[in-house]
Amino acid sequence: MQNNQICVLSSSFTKSIENKSQAPSVLYSEIAILGRSNVGKSSAINLLLNNKNLAKSSSTPGKTRLINFFLSSWRLDDVVYDLRFIDFPGFGYAKVSKEERNLWDKNLSEFLKTRDSIKLFIHLIDSRHTNLAIDNEIKNFLNSLLKPDSKILSVFTKCDKLNKNELIKLKKEDSICISYNDKQSIESLRFSILNHLYGV
Ligand SMILES: Nc1nc2c(ncn2[C@@H]2O[C@H](COP(=O)(O)OP(=O)(O)O)[C@@H](O)[C@H]2O)c(=O)[nH]1
Numbered sequence: 423m424q425n426n427q428i429c430v431l432s433s434s435f436t437k438s439i440e441n442k443s444q445a446p447s448v449l450y451s452e453i454a455i456l457g458r459s460n461v462g463k464s465s466a467i468n469l470l471l472n473n474k475n476l477a478k479s480s481s482t483p484g485k486t487r488l489i490n491f492f493l494s495s496w497r498l499d500d501v502v503y504d505l506r507f508i509d510f511p512g513f514g515y516a517k518v519s520k521e522e523r524n525l526w527d528k529n530l531s532e533f534l535k536t537r538d539s540i541k542l543f544i545h546l547i548d549s550r551h552t553n554l555a556i557d558n559e560i561k562n563f564l565n566s567l568l569k570p571d572s573k574i575l576s577v578f579t580k581c582d583k584l585n586k587n588e589l590i591k592l593k594k595e596d597s598i599c600i601s602y603n604d605k606q607s608i609e610s611l612r613f614s615i616l617n618h619l620y621g622v
Pocket residue numbers: 457458459460461462463464465466478479480481511579580581582583600601602603
């Protein structure tokens with residue numbers, strides 16, 4: 423299936439929003455990237471969109487949590503796909519007051535529940551910690567949002583941190599495993615995205 427390459431034609435940052443009233447109009451199929459803080463969401467977006475500086479990657483997330491929109495055009499076999507990626511920083515970020523967290527969770531759920539253009543939810547999970555309570559929470563939450571035309575894709579990050587046996591074990595389960603120093607893993611994820619969205 424992967425004879426040809428996906429060419430990333432262009433990628434750009436669209437805008438950041440605080441709540442759903444500020445969201446850009448629905449023009450494209452959307453891919454939501456979710457996962458706990460520090461799991462590698464921004465890095466994954468930069469890798470997929472082939473631009474190191476698009477999503478700000480930081481080990482000390484600030485208090486302001488925004489939903490960030492990016493647009494990217496990919497070409498495969500002479501067909502161009504316009505895709506919108508949505509980064510959700512601070513999901514389950516614990517180092518804020520309970521009130522703040524509740525408000526953020528409410529904003530986030532409201533946005534996710536009503537944004538019908540999200541056709542794919544990519545749940546990033548740290549490959550070294552595959553059974554965290556927060557990830558089970560995210561999984562249940564995403565399952566509650568699923569519509570007949572949307573899907574969830576679980577992707578394991580930071581696979582360069584695994585030893586050979588751990589990696590073999592994870593891959594045996596047909597898992598998608600990515601790492602920032604494995605370009606092929608990123609290309610495979612691009613193929614999975616197009617496959618889930620367009621059946622290609
Ligand atoms: N070893 C390794 N570290 C990674 C990888 N992807 C991201 N990181 C690091 O993990 C930290 C958090 O990444 P970031 O993308 O900001 O996570 P986010 O909070 O989910 O957006 C940063 O220090 C990244 O450099 C990876 O594939 N391998």
